[in-house]
Amino acid sequence: MGHQRYLQILGLISAVIAVQLFTYYTDTGHHLTQLTMSAYYSLVIIGLCLLIGYAGQISLGHAGFFAIGGYISAFLTTHNFLPYKDNYFISFLSKSGLLASREDLYGGQILIFHPWAACIAAVLFAVIVAYLIGGPVLKLKGHYLAMATLGFGIIVYKIVLGTEKFGAADGISDVPSFVLLPGVEITGKLPVRIMNYYVAWVIVIICMIILLNLINSRIGRALRSIHGAEDASNAMGVNTAKYKLNTFVLSAAFASVAGVFLTHYNGGIGPSEASVMKSVRYVAIVAVGGMANLWGALIMGVLLNFLSLRGYFGTYDDAVFGGILILIMLFAPEGLLRIDLFRSLKGMFLKISDSKEKT
Amino acid sequence: MAILEVRDLSRSFGGLQAVFNVSFTVKNGSIKALIGPNGAGKTTLFNLISGFLKPDTGSVLFNNQKIHGLKPYQVAGKGLSRTFQHIKLFHKMTVLENIMIGRHIHSKAEFISGMFNLPWTQREEKAIRERSLEILNFLGLSEMADAEATSLAYGQQRIAELARALACEPKLLLLDEPAAGLNMRETAEMAKLIARIRDMGITVLIVEHDMSLVMNISDEIIVLSYGQKIADDIPLAIQKNSEVIRVYLGEEDA
Known part of the structure; x- marks a missing residue:
């Protein structure tokens, strides 16, 4: 079991390198930008896959957590805190090295949060929000849970759209690069495009390893048992409420981390990232990926986001994802990329070839 | 008493x-x-x-x-462990995995230790699997270990539910x-x-x-x-x- 997991990860690493080399030799390096963005989006999707596919709890509000991560880190790294320098709290933060000054577009000095501090604050805030709304909301089941999380998503969208400090309909731009380690920064600048592609994929690979370990552990089994028969799971000693909440919070943390990184990569964030259609898109991708299938979610997440970002769906972008969701729910409600489906397809082909041989 | x-x-x-x-x-x-x-x-x-x-x-x-x-x-x-009048086996899980849930209260890997697949959690997983197989053996269901639980014949599903409850080692x-x-x-x-x-x-x-x-x-x-x-x-x-x-x-x- 364990070896297979690491072979799969090795396969992913080879694929990531192969794609980069391919774009290098075919002179299509500009595709790496969308592949980097898709990598960050797929963080939301694999986190959501854990929640929907494994624990069996739907969320139509994960774009909200993505936006919380992106907006808070964007705000803290662009807003000038210099006027509040004498404020006790701000001066304390400044002294502890959490703030940094830099030049703004016009050459003036501004005091902003260090991206690491902003990142931690953003993810922490998303986690707290997820805990607060997850507690009451996860008592609901099925359609009611879907509606409640949808409501949360709409609230976040309306808040970012209506808040002057968050740039209202324009969003926040001029977000600085995020120096992860000396020499490694998340930024959309062209000279470091290849490095950023690898940074994004290293993050995805780490997150995949963590989630693959989790679903193959005692906790993963308990989550699937909640999906399988919640009452029985509780009677077997599984604290179902706690596990559902922890999973919800974990997936929200993944979404907010994706929001933070992608915002630094793009150099900004707009309200459309918080829109309900984004949440629908994430759920649709988890569904196409096969629901309880992390690899399917990752592959579909990268593929569909890449096509969407390259503009293959044109003005029908949202409609495509809405359509995908409807088709999946009608014809393959348990997801498309499923092992048993492949098996039955294989069985069908084998039967066909068998009968051909006989005749 | x-x-x-x-x-x-x-x-x-x-x-x-x-x-x-x-x-x-x-x-x-x-x-x-x-x-x-x-x-x-x-x-x-x-x-x-x-x-x-x-x-x-x-x-x-x-x-x-x-x-x-x-x-x-x-x-x-x-x-204190129970079974249900209307069988409630876990869907989309094998018989063995169903029984392994019964070992939940006797094991302790949580989110963090699960995510990092720590050595002691690997040992714990192995122990859970072995104990669950023992219980399947005891009830004569071991050939069905890898079958999907809800695909078993009705009588076997009853036994599987009993096995799951026994895996809790209830008093x-x-x-x-x-x-x-x-x-x-x-x-x-x-x-x-x-x-x-x-x-x-x-x-x-x-x-x-x-x-x-x-x-x-x-x-x-x-x-x-x-x-x-x-x-x-x-x-x-x-x-x-x-x-x-x-x-x-x-x-x-x-």
Whole structure:
């Protein structure tokens, strides 16, 4: 079991390198930008896959957590805190090295949060929000849970759209690069495009390893048992409420981390990232990926986001994802990329070839 | 010595008094059966004991500790495990994985240790798997270990649910109609199995309609009618109890 997991990860690493080399030799390096963005989006999707596919709890509000991560880190790294320098709290933060000054577009000095501090604050805030709304909301089941999380998503969208400090309909731009380690920064600048592609994929690979370990552990089994028969799971000693909440919070943390990184990569964030259609898109991708299938979610997440970002769906972008969701729910409600489906397809082909041989 | 003590337990749903002032004890190491006509409140009583329902009044003591008001997973943690009248195996999980959930309360890997697949969690997983296979062996289900649990034949699903409850290594096992839907041969096997479980030192409280099963294996029987206890005695005495006969067969001159 364990070896297979690491072979799969090795396969992913080879694929990531192969794609980069391919774009290098075919002179299509500009595709790496969308592949980097898709990598960050797929963080939301694999986190959501854990929640929907494994624990069996739907969320139509994960774009909200993505936006919380992106907006808070964007705000803290662009807003000038210099006027509040004498404020006790701000001066304390400044002294502890959490703030940094830099030049703004016009050459003036501004005091902003260090991206690491902003990142931690953003993810922490998303986690707290997820805990607060997850507690009451996860008592609901099925359609009611879907509606409640949808409501949360709409609230976040309306808040970012209506808040002057968050740039209202324009969003926040001029977000600085995020120096992860000396020499490694998340930024959309062209000279470091290849490095950023690898940074994004290293993050995805780490997150995949963590989630693959989790679903193959005692906790993963308990989550699937909640999906399988919640009452029985509780009677077997599984604290179902706690596990559902922890999973919800974990997936929200993944979404907010994706929001933070992608915002630094793009150099900004707009309200459309918080829109309900984004949440629908994430759920649709988890569904196409096969629901309880992390690899399917990752592959579909990268593929569909890449096509969407390259503009293959044109003005029908949202409609495509809405359509995908409807088709999946009608014809393959348990997801498309499923092992048993492949098996039955294989069985069908084998039967066909068998009968051909006989005749 | 009583392992379970139910005192003056009552619960109503709207205007319906499902369980009214029921008191009884279950002796350690015995098999006690709970019988009664449909709607007598047997399953409600089970749900009150296992934490799925909260009583309006009264108390439930397990090993002299009160357990009413606890959540089902907390009750399970105390060493009280149950099966369901309508089989509730975990969908999309193999038989072995179903049994492995039974080991949940005896293992401790949490989110963080699971995410990093720490060496001790790997050892724990191995122990969970081995113990679960042992239990499948004991119940003769080991060939089905990798089959999807809900794809088993009905009788085997009953056994699998029993295996899952046994994997918890409970002190008290609550069986809700374990022979429902089983044919005569399967029922006889189930009876043997329950007796073997008792011989392992596990106390059994069983709700059952099948009289032959109940009379054969029970040490004591409680009879419920309209939510009230009307008899609590050894099987022979229950068979002769005129009140019980009246409830089951109707008035002589009716």
